[in-house]
Amino acid sequence: MHLPDGLVSAPLAGAGLTVSAILTVWAARSLRADELPRLSMVTSALFVGSLFHIPLMGTSVHFTLVGLAGILLGRRSFLSVAVAVLFQFVFFRHGGLAVWGLNTLHMGLGALAGAYAFARFRGLGLRWAPFAAGWVSAVVKVGAFSGTLLLADFPAAAAATVLVAHGPVIALEGLLIGLVVSGLQRAKAGDIIDASKNR
Amino acid sequence: MPVKIGSLCVIVLLSLVSLPGQAHRMLLQQEGEKICAVYDDGTTASLARLYAYNASDVLVDQGFSDEAGCWVLSDDAAVYVVATDGLGHRAVLELGTETGEINRWVRSVVGVFVLLGLGFGLPRVLSRRSRLSAGGKDG
Structure with missing residues (x-):
């Protein structure tokens, strides 16, 4: 799910960086100091979240938990994703520095889509709304990644294979996020979820 | 602070459960004449295409990895190998070097x-x- 350096052209990487920078500034606007602990906790979860992996069809796919970030942080999730992607590069050499913007954009859009979907489907209850948010976030994230592959002149078959290979992960990520949010509710930690509503 | 620290810890603890797994990146390993492509979670990259270049960056050999993710390099002039699986993973190996992580x-x-x-x-x-x-x- 992370593009490495050397696969996409400089203009495409630059465009990704520009859009990500704008969205990161928007996400960080009027950030208060008391939001930092929550932000760092969720960023830590994203940082290690990509270590869930599933070998599949000759390649390997993994969870990102960006939908969870969207549910818990709202628009701040884009800032959280930007930091997590940078840390994943620094600590795991996961992705690349030149394509940090593109990788942030793929996952950040997924997180924002998750936040939107969670608000939209909140009426379904805390069992199905997180699942829907996780599912939508994963679809947007994988769709953005596949779109970038197409823009980078990869064959359409490669983009389609990425979508197919991530199909089970999309479903599982929705399930995982549903379980996590239900678990938080059961642990009477619903304040974590509700606190994201005003952001 | 509006949110309890203890309840926030649940998020990180749930994520730390996954730590025995490993991050996800393609790597190239040299085993004699063989170059093997693996993901760093241990999965073999059986769909990889490998390209060997000489010191002047000229392509001297290329091929596909087998089921074990390996490919036999047949050109002695190669100094580095690039692998890609066509799905957004890419790795570069300078031949004869060892990477300690x-x-x-x-x-x-x-x-x-x-x-x-x-x-x-x-x-x-x-x-x-x-x-x-x-x-x-x-x-």
Whole structure:
């Protein structure tokens, strides 16, 4: 799910960086100091979240938990994703520095889509709304990644294979996020979820 | 603070459960004449296409990995090999070099500590500074 350096052209990487920078500034606007602990906790979860992996069809796919970030942080999730992607590069050499913007954009859009979907489907209850948010976030994230592959002149078959290979992960990520949010509710930690509503 | 620290810990603990797994990146390993492409979670990259280049960056050999993710390099002039699986993973190996990496567990823990340190430490530093500057104005 992370593009490495050397696969996409400089203009495409630059465009990704520009859009990500704008969205990161928007996400960080009027950030208060008391939001930092929550932000760092969720960023830590994203940082290690990509270590869930599933070998599949000759390649390997993994969870990102960006939908969870969207549910818990709202628009701040884009800032959280930007930091997590940078840390994943620094600590795991996961992705690349030149394509940090593109990788942030793929996952950040997924997180924002998750936040939107969670608000939209909140009426379904805390069992199905997180699942829907996780599912939508994963679809947007994988769709953005596949779109970038197409823009980078990869064959359409490669983009389609990425979508197919991530199909089970999309479903599982929705399930995982549903379980996590239900678990938080059961642990009477619903304040974590509700606190994201005003952001 | 509106949110309980203890309940926030649930999120990180749930994620730390996954630490025995490993991060996801394609790597190339040299085993004699064989070049093997693997993902760093241990999965073999059986769909990889490998390209060998000489010192002048001229392509001298290419091929596909087998089921074990390996490919036999047949050109002695090659100095580095690039692998791609066509799905967004890419790796480069300079032949004859060995890469030593710090344990992934250690890196994960250090990364989490840095993030949490920033998240919990910065607000304290900022509030201390604002208290000091307020005290300075009063004095």
